[in-house]
Amino acid sequence: MAEACSFAWQVPPAHPAFAGHFPGRPIVPGVVLLDQAILFAERLRGVPTAAWQVGNAKFLSPVGPGEMLDFILQTGASGSIAFSVHAADRIVASGSLTPVSA
Template sequence: MTLIEQTWRVPADHPAFAGHFPGHPIVPGVVLLDRVVQMAQQLRGGSSEGWQVTQVKFLSPCGPDDELFFSLRDGVRGGVVFSVHCGDREVASGGLLPPAP
């Protein structure tokens, strides 16, 4: 069951592009994970700190002005499973566990 879905257009002037990579910018995986953790925190409440990445696969690069579709659904032990798509390409997928109480 999907818990939350969100679309995000990657700003062409995102500060992460300065180092990833001049002349051929790609969105760093940490930027994608940060958005996923923020979405998971919205669902579960509490702090955005302390989430554990249980699994992640970065499958396809994305860059400036790409429109990304994030989908989170119930996972095991109170966690979430996520996927990120750009059009019909899967960009990333994985799972998170919430902070310990």
């Protein structure tokens, strides 16, 4: 049976990624969302962050400074994790993470 967990994260208004992404209208880069999803996967499964690879990712809606995000992670039988990222009433990203084989 698949396990699902939810993790809340508020985007820090002073996150260093905003410095160049984009002046005048800061948007969270997709790599920051992926990094956060991997950190939550590590918490959920106990697998170190370096042991995950991104299977796929879709970025559906821009995220700005200070937004509260909800990361929903669901484990699959193979050890992979499907994730979706929500902000209020919209999905902002989704994808999958796969543990790297040793």
